[in-house]
Amino acid sequence: MAYEIKLDIFEGPLDLLLYLIRKNEIDIYNIPIALITEQYLGYIDAMKSLNLDLAGEYLVLASTLIHIKSRMLLPSREEDGEEEEDPRDELVKQLIEYKTFKEAALRLNNLTLLDRDVFIRAATEEIYNEPFQEELTLEEIGIFELVAAFRRAIASAGYEEALEIDVERISLSERINEIVDILQERKRTTFSELIGDRTDRVRIIYTFLAILELMKLQVLRAYQTEPYGEIRLSAAE
Amino acid sequence: MENLKAIIEALLFAADAPLTAARIAEILGECDEGAVKSALLDIKSDYSGRHSGIAIVDVAGGIQMRTREDLAPWIRKLKAPKAAGLSQPALETLAVIAYRQPIMKSEIERIRGVDVSGVLKGLLEKSLIRIVGRKDVPGKPIIYGTNRHFLEVFGLRDLSDLPTLKEMDEEES
Amino acid sequence: MENLKAIIEALLFAADAPLTAARIAEILGECDEGAVKSALLDIKSDYSGRHSGIAIVDVAGGIQMRTREDLAPWIRKLKAPKAAGLSQPALETLAVIAYRQPIMKSEIERIRGVDVSGVLKGLLEKSLIRIVGRKDVPGKPIIYGTNRHFLEVFGLRDLSDLPTLKEMDEEES
Numbered sequence: 001m002a003y004e005i006k007l008d009i010f011e012g013p014l015d016l017l018l019y020l021i022r023k024n025e026i027d028i029y030n031i032p033i034a035l036i037t038e039q040y041l042g043y044i045d046a047m048k049s050l051n052l053d054l055a056g057e058y059l060v061l062a063s064t065l066i067h068i069k070s071r072m073l074l075p076s077r078e079e080d081g082e083e084e085e086d087p088r089d090e091l092v093k094q095l096i097e098y099k100t101f102k103e104a105a106l107r108l109n110n111l112t113l114l115d116r117d118v119f120i121r122a123a124t125e126e127i128y129n130e131p132f133q134e135e136l137t138l139e140e141i142g143i144f145e146l147v148a149a150f151r152r153a154i155a156s157a158g159y160e161e162a163l164e165i166d167v168e169r170i171s172l173s174e175r176i177n178e179i180v181d182i183l184q185e186r187k188r189t190t191f192s193e194l195i196g197d198r199t200d201r202v203r204i205i206y207t208f209l210a211i212l213e214l215m216k217l218q219v220l221r222a223y224q225t226e227p228y229g230e231i232r233l234s235a236a237e
Numbered sequence: 238m239e240n241l242k243a244i245i246e247a248l249l250f251a252a253d254a255p256l257t258a259a260r261i262a263e264i265l266g267e268c269d270e271g272a273v274k275s276a277l278l279d280i281k282s283d284y285s286g287r288h289s290g291i292a293i294v295d296v297a298g299g300i301q302m303r304t305r306e307d308l309a310p311w312i313r314k315l316k317a318p319k320a321a322g323l324s325q326p327a328l329e330t331l332a333v334i335a336y337r338q339p340i341m342k343s344e345i346e347r348i349r350g351v352d353v354s355g356v357l358k359g360l361l362e363k364s365l366i367r368i369v370g371r372k373d374v375p376g377k378p379i380i381y382g383t384n385r386h387f388l389e390v391f392g393l394r395d396l397s398d399l400p401t402l403k404e405m406d407e408e409e410s
Numbered sequence: 411m412e413n414l415k416a417i418i419e420a421l422l423f424a425a426d427a428p429l430t431a432a433r434i435a436e437i438l439g440e441c442d443e444g445a446v447k448s449a450l451l452d453i454k455s456d457y458s459g460r461h462s463g464i465a466i467v468d469v470a471g472g473i474q475m476r477t478r479e480d481l482a483p484w485i486r487k488l489k490a491p492k493a494a495g496l497s498q499p500a501l502e503t504l505a506v507i508a509y510r511q512p513i514m515k516s517e518i519e520r521i522r523g524v525d526v527s528g529v530l531k532g533l534l535e536k537s538l539i540r541i542v543g544r545k546d547v548p549g550k551p552i553i554y555g556t557n558r559h560f561l562e563v564f565g566l567r568d569l570s571d572l573p574t575l576k577e578m579d580e581e582e583s
Contacts, residue, residue, distance in 0.1 A: 011498055012524035057524050097521055100575060104509060105501040107573040112565040116495045118465075118476040119485050121302075121423060122253035137322050138390050142540040142557075146391065147405050149325070150332035153349050173338045174396040177382055180369055217339060217380055219370030236370070240461075244484050247463030247477040250423075251485045264487045283460075288413075290420030304420040311417050312424045314437045398544050400552060405531070 013061035014098045016043060021095075028095060031088055033072050037065040064091065171202075175210035183220055183235040191231035241268065241276050242283075249280075255299030323363075330356045331365055331387075335399060338382040339369045345381070357381065365390065414441065414449050415456075422453075428472025428562060470561035471568060503529045504538060504560070509575050511555040512542045518554075530554065538563060 010016045020039050021028055044062055047054050071087035112118055136145070182189050194207050211233065214220045223232045245261055258277060262270040277300060281293045292305045304312050318324075323331070330353050333345050345353050360366045369382040383396070393399060418434055431450060435443045450473060454466045465478045477485050496504065503526050506518050518526050533539045542555040556569070566572060 011502060012522060014523035055524065061523070094520075094523070098523060101502060101505045101509070101521060104505040104573070104575050105498070108505055108508070108564060109496070109501050111573070112479055113495065114476075114563045114565065116486075117479050117482045118467075118565070119247075119251040119482075119489070120426075120474060120476055121250055136324075136328070141323060141328065141391075143391055143393070143400060144405075144534045144541050145328065146332050146335065147400055147402065148535075149328040150336050151402065151405075153329040153333050156350055170336070170396050170399055170401070173382065176339055176369070177385075177396065180367075180382070181385070213339070214370070216373065217370045218373040218377075219380075243461055243463035243478065244481055245463070247481045247485060248488055250464050250475070251477050252488060264484060287456075288416055290416035290418070291423050302423070304424050305416065308417055308420040311421060311437060315421055315424060392543055394543075398550070400541065404552065 011102075012055070013058045014095060015102070016040065016058070017061065017095060018099060018102070028099075029092060031092065033065065033069045033088060037062075037069050040065055171206050172209055172213065175203075175206040176213055179207075179210055179214060179233075180219065183233070188232065188234040190233060194233075241265070241272070242280055245273065245276055246280060249293065249300065249302045252301070255297045255301040257299045260299075324356075326351070326353075327356050327359055331360055331383075334360075334366055334381050335383050335387065335396070339380045340382075341372060341378045341380055343378060414438075414445070415453055418446065418449050419453055422466065422473065422475045425474070427558075428470045428474040430472045433472075467565070468567050469565050470558050474562070499524075499526075499529050500533060504533060504556070507533075507539055507554050508556050508560070508569070508572060512553040513555075514545055514551045514553050516551065 010019065017036070017040065020026075020036055020043075021031065024035070024039075026032065026036070041062060044054065044058055047058070068087045068091060114120065179189075179194060182194070191207070191211070194211075195204055211220070211222060211231070215222055218236050220233050221236050223234075224230070225232075244265065248261060248264065249256060258270050258273045261277075262268050262273045265273065277293070284291060284293050290305055290308055292303055294301055294303050296303075326349075329349060330345060333348050334340055337344070337348070342353060342357065345357075357366070361368075364384055364386040366381050366387065367384045369380045371377040372380055387393075388395065388398075417438065421434055421437065422429060431443050431446045434450075435441050435446045438446070450466070456462075457464060457466050463478055463481055464475055467474055467476055469476075502522055503518060506521050507513055510517070510521075515526060515530060518530075530539070534541070537557050537559040539554050539560065540557045542553045544550040545553050560566075561568065561571075
């Protein structure tokens with residue numbers, strides 16, 4: 001086999017490309033696209049023939065390379081004396097940016113890492129001779145912790161249907177909360193007041209559904225003095 | 238040998254359970270248990286001699302670093318439940334309410350499988366949730382929802398800012 | 411005041427995250443922050459002066475007790491099975507987030523040229539990154555940033571402590 005493949009060592013198509021550039025000792029600002037494309041495709045073929053799971057990203061970059069190569073072959077047209085941009089520019093920019101962060105990752109890894117280079121005390125309660133309940137301050141809790149907590153809660157409940165959180169449900173809850181806020185402040189309102197001058201249909205529908213839900217919950221009462229008339233809402237006692 | 242003491246000190250500090258002299262000697266390799274034992278005695282007297290806040294104590298067949306017993310009141314203050322803190326059960330209950338509101342207590346308990354009365358009281362006191370109303374069924378159960386303060390704490394503009402589980406699963410795929 | 415130092419020493423030992431002088435002063439009650447700060451300096455030089463295996467370091471906006479860096483080989487033997495450290499994809503993703511935060515997933519993927527879903531999830535679980543909010547564009551994509559724990563793990567006082575990013579200047583060559 002012409003190409004020795006260790007796919008694991010590449011972090012992605014950009015990494016493979018950087019490797020080829022380094023291996024060929026090429027100036028990153030002046031990449032011989034034909035050569036690099038050929039080598040890149042060689043690697044891709046080798047990976048395929050080894051039945052390695054080739055991530056789609058590798059193929060996307062392959063087509064980008066082929067595209068650049070074909071553009072390089074076209075005679076450059078200099079219209080109005082304006083210099084045409086180099087078809088490689090975009091890719092070079094991307095490569096340099098990636099390289100910057102690859103080096104940054106290396107520098108991060110060279111820092112003094114907790115649990116690798118230095119360690120903090122691992123023992124917990126027993127050192128105080130009495131147990132303490134661990135609490136998180138609100139600043140320590142982020143949205144991810146909340147989602148994770150919800151996942152744990154429903155996982156222990158052991159049913160699947162609860163796993164879906166759909167956007168509609170959240171939007172409805174949001175609308176319900178807003179209406180409860182308004183009713184707590186003013187005791188009464190009307191449907192058109194709740195809609196305001198915002199006329200998007202989704203908002204109107206959610207507002208209506210929220211009112212129905214709140215009526216069902218007996219949080220508010222709705223009145224209408226005539227068919228199709230204004231819907232008046234008041235907080236239930 | 239000064240460095241032997243430093244290594245043992247670091248090991249005692251980093252260990253998650255009491256260490257025996259034999260285990261320490263094993264880690265050190267070319268060091269015999271007797272030398273470890275005498276170093277341990279040295280360290281012990283160093284710590285008590287300089288009135289350190291940390292004590293080296295014999296416990297459960299091994300040796301462990303602990304805070305000095307008479308300093309417990311301060312440590313308790315450090316570890317005291319924070320005024321604005323949330324325990325794991327409280328966080329889970331809050332999460333269920335956030336994602337399933339408006340929701341009845343019985344429904345929260347069905348999902349969490351435990352009584353949540355105390356937790357709900359705590360969350361109400363911290364103004365993270367509120368009573369939205371009462372459901373029109375026998376017993377008129379109270380219905381809960383989140384508060385505006387909840388949004389502030391989690392830095393959300395509105396509830397639609399909450400990530401959906403599907404979004405979090407996509408991160409996994 | 412010898413006892414002040416002992417108390418602070420015990421607090422540093424017992425805390426599970428870096429402590430600020432302000433927090434220590436708060437726990438001590440009748441003690442001002444200045445006194446705490448000078449006691450902390452004393453403790454620091456005590457520890458380094460007696461070549462302790464434990465070091466007192468400034469990190470993530472506070473102060474923390476850690477094992478001395480040069481003793482890592484011994485501690486690693488103690489903790490053998492748990493191989494610590496971060497994978498290359500995790501490090502690269504973390505680097506992009508650290509230097510470019512707040513940042514969307516799509517932006518991270520553009521820079522790294524690969525899907526980062528699984529990596530993000532892992533970093534969230536390790537509390538190295540957090541969801542900062544959502545961007546106000548169609549689809550409301552989630553934006554990410556680093557956490558305080560990130561500073562702790564990488565031994566940084568704050569984000570300005572990050573190694574400088576060597577941006578290659580295109581004009582240069």
